[in-house]
Amino acid sequence: MPEGPEIRRLADALEKQIAGSVIDSIRFGLEPLKQWEQRLIGARIKKIESHGKAMVIRLDNGLNIYSHNQLYGRWFFCNTDDYPDSKRQLRLAIDCQGKSALLYSASDISVLNNEELLLHPFLRKLGPDVLDSSTTAEQVVERLRSKKYKNRQLGGVLTDQSFVAGLGNYLRCEILFYCGLHAKVRSRELNEKKLRLLARTILALPRQSYKTAGITNQLTHANKLMKQGVTFEDARFYVFRRQGLACYRCGTIIEKNSQAGQVCFYCPLCQSLV
Numbered sequence: 410m411p412e413g414p415e416i417r418r419l420a421d422a423l424e425k426q427i428a429g430s431v432i433d434s435i436r437f438g439l440e441p442l443k444q445w446e447q448r449l450i451g452a453r454i455k456k457i458e459s460h461g462k463a464m465v466i467r468l469d470n471g472l473n474i475y476s477h478n479q480l481y482g483r484w485f486f487c488n489t490d491d492y493p494d495s496k497r498q499l500r501l502a503i504d505c506q507g508k509s510a511l512l513y514s515a516s517d518i519s520v521l522n523n524e525e526l527l528l529h530p531f532l533r534k535l536g537p538d539v540l541d542s543s544t545t546a547e548q549v550v551e552r553l554r555s556k557k558y559k560n561r562q563l564g565g566v567l568t569d570q571s572f573v574a575g576l577g578n579y580l581r582c583e584i585l586f587y588c589g590l591h592a593k594v595r596s597r598e599l600n601e602k603k604l605r606l607l608a609r610t611i612l613a614l615p616r617q618s619y620k621t622a623g624i625t626n627q628l629t630h631a632n633k634l635m636k637q638g639v640t641f642e643d644a645r646f647y648v649f650r651r652q653g654l655a656c657y658r659c660g661t662i663i664e665k666n667s668q669a670g671q672v673c674f675y676c677p678l679c680q681s682l683v
């Protein structure tokens with residue numbers, strides 16, 4: 410499942426494809442949404458926002474198209490006269506001045522005015538977005554210290570979108586490794602230095618991943634590995650999907666186990682229970 414950085418990059422690509430343009434034609438694949446088609450034609454696309462793993466297309470007529478890709482949704486960009494041959498279900502097609510943006514397979518799509526958008530059940534419960542430059546480490550420290558989160562295991566807190574928005578499983582594993590923390594640790598057990606390191610890393614790794622199209626490993630090291638012929642997929646992470654391989658820091662074999670319903674990859678030596 411794409412996480413915050415991947416959705417933000419997708420929003421950037423969608424913005425490049427259609428933002429600033431007027432909608433010539435729009436089609437929804439889901440029956441209840443078809444009633445909107447006529448009202449959206451002629452609207453100008455103002456901008457594309459990502460909120461955690463959701464995307465919002467803002468229009469100049471006060472309406473917004475909300476979508477959440479979940480596991481299966483896929484965006485595809487092409488020229489209007491060159492739609493791909495796909496067996497996937499086309500759920501949203503937007504044509505603007507010869508360019509098109511197509512969303513396949515997603516089922517969580519809605520058209521909402523600005524007020525309804527603020528009340529959307531998914532958006533309303535989101536914590537501060539890790540990719541939003543106005544989100545600060547200080548804010549994250551406060552949340553880590555708060556009653557709501559300090560007694561819960563970090564493995565579960567980090568991917569809780571109400572804590573912060575945008576972290577999924579790969580970012581969770583990488584952040585915990587970077588900070589030398591086991592997934593079972595609770596933030597109330599951390600000293601001030603560790604707490605601050607964790608808060609900074611919760612913002613820094615997703616932001617690096619956004620800029621580098623998915624690298625959370627130390628950049629100089631990842632680049633060195635790739636120069637040596639290691640593939641991007643094998644060089645990009647510290648621990649994620651590296652079970653059975655040696656830890657880059659200490660040489661111990663990376664392990665995996667299940668934590669808060671998802672597979673967690675970790676170094677048994679570098680990541681301690683405080």
Ligand SMILES: [Zn+2]
Binds near residue numbers: 677
């Ligand atoms: Zn290690």
